[in-house]
Amino acid sequence: xxxxxxxxxxxxxxxxxxxxxxxxxxxxxxxxxxxxxxxxxxxxxxxxxxxxxxxxxxxxxxxxxxxxxxxxxxxxxxxxxxxxxxxxxxxxxxxxxxxxxxxxxxxxxxxxxxxxxxxxxxxxxxxxxxxxxxxxxxxxxxxxxxxxxxxxxxxxxxxxxxxxxxxxxxxxxxxxxxxxxxxxxxxxxxxxxxxxxx
Ligand SMILES: Nc1nc2c(c(=O)[nH]1)N[C@H]1C(S)=C(S)[C@@H](COP(=O)(O)O)O[C@H]1N2
Ligand SMILES: [Mo]
Numbered sequence: 001x002x003x004x005x006x007x008x009x010x011x012x013x014x015x016x017x018x019x020x021x022x023x024x025x026x027x028x029x030x031x032x033x034x035x036x037x038x039x040x041x042x043x044x045x046x047x048x049x050x051x052x053x054x055x056x057x058x059x060x061x062x063x064x065x066x067x068x069x070x071x072x073x074x075x076x077x078x079x080x081x082x083x084x085x086x087x088x089x090x091x092x093x094x095x096x097x098x099x100x101x102x103x104x105x106x107x108x109x110x111x112x113x114x115x116x117x118x119x120x121x122x123x124x125x126x127x128x129x130x131x132x133x134x135x136x137x138x139x140x141x142x143x144x145x146x147x148x149x150x151x152x153x154x155x156x157x158x159x160x161x162x163x164x165x166x167x168x169x170x171x172x173x174x175x176x177x178x179x180x181x182x183x184x185x186x187x188x189x190x191x192x193x194x195x196x197x198x
Contacts, residue, residue, distance in 0.1 A: 004089065009073035009130040009155040011192075012085070017074055019191040022082040028137075029081055030145045033179065037114040037165050041149050046133075047168035048096065051106035056099065060149060064135070066091045066099070071130050073155035075162075076191040088153050090134035093126055096169070106171035110178065111152055114165035119178035120187070121154065121161060123171075130155045133166060158189035158196070 011017065018024055041060050049055040069092050075083040093109075102123075109126040111119045125131070134153045135142060142148045147164030154161040160180045181187055186195040 004068055004070045006070040006072060007092075007130050009071060011074050011156060012072055017084055018082050019076055020194055021196075022076055022080055022191065025081040025083055028083060028146070029077070031077065031079065031159075032164060033117070034115050036144050038144070039114065039149055039165060044149055044167075046150065046166065047112070048100050048171075049168060050110075050170040050172050051103040052171055053101040053103065058099075063091065063133075063150065066095050068135075069132065071132050071134075071153065071155065073130060073153065075155075075159050077159040078185065078189070078191075078196050087138050088132055088134040089136035089139075090132040090150070090153070092129065093131045093133065093152075094129060097127075102171055105173045108172045108175045110170040110172055110176055111161075111163045111166060112168035112170060113163040114167055117163060117165075117179050118176075119152075119161050119163050120176055120181060121157075122175075122188075125154065125157065125161075125188070128154075128156065156190070158186075158191050160185060161189055 044060045046058045046063050071088045109121050131154050133150050150166050151164040152162050184197050186198050189195050
């Protein structure tokens with residue numbers, strides 16, 4: 001069998017893995033604003049747009065043809081639950097660099113998801129090696145409530161940055177607060193610094 005490369009998110013190697021103010025859970029809570037979209041995989045596209053040389057719209061088949069990796073990471077939700085040892089499969093955001101040319105003026109990625117949800121990341125945070133567009137969690141296709149068909153996973157920031165039901169990535173020169181960031185959440189969200197609210 002073909003073995004995928006596994007990337008260890010650096011937080012999994014900390015001697016104490018639970019950030020301040022968090023508690024460990026064994027289950028996998030479901031949290032989001034609005035209702036769970038029913039995404040038709042045949043119609044799903046990933047749009048890469050904004051400050052790129054050629055905007056692209058990938059079908060699910062085209063997206064799945066990109067190289068896959070595994071990422072071992074911890075989840076820290078701002079509502080204080082942490083879920084350790086998650087194994088994600090998907091496409092590293094770094095792999096997008098091979099299919100688009102991002103303009104030098106671009107400094108931020110705005111992640112777009114079903115139902116007009118957005119979240120913002122600096123390109124520095126977006127292009128860490130443990131950040132991926134995930135299709136599987138712990139060996140199973142991601143369920144509709146957790147973001148089927150494709151969700152972002154940003155292991156080193158609070159989980160609200162990990163947009164479910166991703167539909168596009170926009171590259172911008174100016175930062176633009178996303179949904180939760182406009183509703184009082186911190187602009188960056190580092191759990192080790194307790195960047196919870198702004
Ligand atoms: N599209 C979308 N993605 C989202 C959200 C949302 O409201 N819409 N909520 C975020 C928040 S606040 C959290 S805590 C996590 C929860 O992910 P889970 O339901 O898989 O645990 O999803 C994040 N991704
Ligand atoms: Mo959240």
